[in-house]
Amino acid sequence: MSDVLTLKGISKSYHSGISTEITVLSGIDLTINAGEVVGLIAPSGAGKSTLLHIAGLLDMPDSGTVAIAGTDQTGKSDRRRTRTRRQDVGFIYQFHHLLQEFSAQENVVLPQLANGVPKVQAYEYAQSLLVKIGLKDRITHRPSELSGGEQQRVAFCRALANKPKLLLADEPTGNLDPATSDTVFDALMELVRETGLSALIATHNLELAKQMDRVLRLENGVLVDA
Numbered sequence: 001m002s003d004v005l006t007l008k009g010i011s012k013s014y015h016s017g018i019s020t021e022i023t024v025l026s027g028i029d030l031t032i033n034a035g036e037v038v039g040l041i042a043p044s045g046a047g048k049s050t051l052l053h054i055a056g057l058l059d060m061p062d063s064g065t066v067a068i069a070g071t072d073q074t075g076k077s078d079r080r081r082t083r084t085r086r087q088d089v090g091f092i093y094q095f096h097h098l099l100q101e102f103s104a105q106e107n108v109v110l111p112q113l114a115n116g117v118p119k120v121q122a123y124e125y126a127q128s129l130l131v132k133i134g135l136k137d138r139i140t141h142r143p144s145e146l147s148g149g150e151q152q153r154v155a156f157c158r159a160l161a162n163k164p165k166l167l168l169a170d171e172p173t174g175n176l177d178p179a180t181s182d183t184v185f186d187a188l189m190e191l192v193r194e195t196g197l198s199a200l201i202a203t204h205n206l207e208l209a210k211q212m213d214r215v216l217r218l219e220n221g222v223l224v225d226a
Helices: 048-055 078-088 104-114 119-132 148-160 178-195
Strands: 003-016 020-033 037-041 063-068 089-092 166-170 198-202 214-219 222-225
Touching: 003 048, 003 198, 020 048, 020 198, 020 222, 037 048, 037 178, 048 166, 048 198, 078 089, 089 148, 104 119, 104 148, 119 148, 119 178, 148 166, 148 178
Parallel strands: 037 198, 037 214, 089 166, 166 198
Antiparallel strands: 003 020, 003 063, 214 222
16 A cells, blocks of 8 residues: 655744744654545644645645655755645645635636646536535535535535645634534545545544544644544
8 A cells, every 4th residue: 555645753843932942743753545534633723734734745844754645855846846736735724715706616627727637628527526525506606605515615626626646634624513514524525535535634523533544633743643
């Protein structure tokens, strides 16, 4: 079984004020295999967003290495890291950040066009994703015409638009009410399982985390089994 994400010795600190150094991550090691879904739980401010940003090549660690699909990203240029991020990594955030002037389908098409996918192919794949996640009748609607749960489903599809190997999600249902959260999360998990994605999903909801293959807790800068 191949590794899709490998973190070795990841450390990260921030400076607060003139001389105070706050260590957020301390020697993190993590391997996620192909098709494996890992839950990440942590109290607010523990550094889970920082860990996800480093794993997704949006931030640099102070020390340690990040490998995606077997390729070590250490020392790669910003251009190469951006290319890897576009092709191999999908992101979902707590807030959907959809483009309001575009339809649901167009929001899923745009990242494909940016990645060089032909227009007709991009529209067809966007439609297939939206249908799979239960939005067949909402494809042409703009975000303002969609409910919160529907908007987040569109964001899920957008994250998967370029067929990434790795999905990183930071509290993907944290902005939804409990009932909607459960429904939307079930839709996400079904889509992830169907596409065979590897995923690292941060959530405060332990019941949702139990649906994943394993769950890790981030405490005092280190990962432990939950």
